[in-house]
Amino acid sequence: MTATQLENIFKSVRQVLGALLLLSIVGCAAKEQGDTTQSETAKEWKLQFEDPCTGNWQQNWFLDGELATIETSEKGMNFKAGPVNRDDAHHAVLWTQESFEGDVKIEYDFTRTDSQVVNVNILFIQATGVGDSIFHKDITKWNDYRKVPTMSKYYDHMKTIHISYAAFPMVNEDADNDYLRVRKYPVTDQITFDDMEVAPAYFNTGLFLPNVTYKMTWIKTNEKLLLSVAGNGEVKEYGWDLPQGDPVTEGRIGLRHMFTRAATYRDFKVYMKNQDKPHPSTHQ
Structure with a gap:
């Protein structure tokens, strides 16, 4: 092998090593940037509400509907709507005592304790009254109506x-x-019940099996709604673009069970962005 050939081989090796070194540096820098971004993102959310759901539920919640039952234990808060199907008096909604303004992240463990294949569980995010007639913005002003x-x-x-x-x-x-479906209230003269739906709907999710615990994480901004569900050995994620105009920006969080439905909730937490107000102590 000639000297020229050897020099060309060494030149090629130096080029390869240089390229590998550059990739390594870029990779490390990207990882550092990613770690910083994740850290900054985590810092945006401040814990505002926390309930382990193992003690006195009335400290943090109030109830619409007189035929529901609520029992707390170390397993969490088992919330059962009334047992009679197709009777509106057997619906029930649990509301947070506290109201939340701005972007919100909601986390809790959810376990179905019924075996129904009919009817619906609902999460209400940031509910207020429409503000006309008796329907005050503060929904506690018209609890009796519900x-x-x-x-x-x-x-x-x-x-x-x-x-x-x-x-x-x-x-x-x-x-x-089963299905996942989003709506934005209220109905108006221009918006029917069907018009309230926010696409897409998701069907046959394979989630929410009876007696299986799922970690639910919701993030809602003025523009987006995101959901992550972790449980039964898998994680599934969903997203919706919320309608523009008159955004939902504040209000209470509600858990609605239609007649016959039941579930246990545990470790319920609400995070807000850039909130300086300390969250109340709700450990029981």
Whole structure:
């Protein structure tokens, strides 16, 4: 092998080593940047509300509907709607005592304790009254109106984001026929109940099996709604673009069970962005 050939080989090796070194430096820099970004993102969220759901539920929640039962234990807060199907008096909604303004992240453990293949569980995010007639912005001003928690009393008179999950049609025999669906309240002269739906809907999710615990994480801004569900050995993620105009920006969080539905909730937490107000101590 000539000297020229050897020099060309060494030149090629130096080029390869140089390229590998450059990739290593870039990779480390990218990782540092990623770590910093994740850290900064985490710092944006401040814990505002916390309930382990193992003690006195009335300290942090109030109830619409008089036929529900709520029992707390070390396993969490088992919330059961009334047992009679198709009777509006057997619906129920649990509301946070506290109201939340701005972007919000909600986390909790959810375990179905029913075996129904009909009816719906709902999460209400940031609910207020529409502000006309008796329907004051503060929904506690018209609690009595909701003693029988007919669904129309909510979508006609509240401004909120509604998410149906662990949900089935009211006529159904297929245990796999569940869905996720989002709506933005209220109904108006221009917006019908069907018009309130925010696409897309997701069907046959394979989630929310009875007696399986799922970690639910919701993030809602004026523009987006995101959901991550972790449980049963898998993580699934969903997203929606919220309608523009008159955004939902403040209000209470509600857990609605249609008649016959039941679930346990544990470690319920609400985070807000850039909130300086310390969250109240709610450990029980």
